[in-house]
Amino acid sequence: MKVSSYHSSNNSDPDVYHDHDNCPTGQQIPSYNKLSGTGSFPRCKQCIDKG
Numbered sequence: 001m002k003v004s005s006y007h008s009s010n011n012s013d014p015d016v017y018h019d020h021d022n023c024p025t026g027q028q029i030p031s032y033n034k035l036s037g038t039g040s041f042p043r044c045k046q047c048i049d050k051g
């Protein structure tokens with residue numbers, strides 16, 4: 001489902017933000033690396049596909 005924007009603080013993760021909690025890439029971000037907001041990154045393609 002759609003959630004508030006979030007992104008990873010880990011530099012080795014893709015520089016994108018997510019807004020779906022069932023995004024496969026977003027789900028790989030551990031909670032301690034998860035930051036709210038877009039981080040000024042473009043939106044994740046998989047999240048775009050989810051609508």
Ligand SMILES: [Zn+2]
Pocket residue numbers: 017018019020023024025026044045046047
């Ligand atoms: Zn995503």
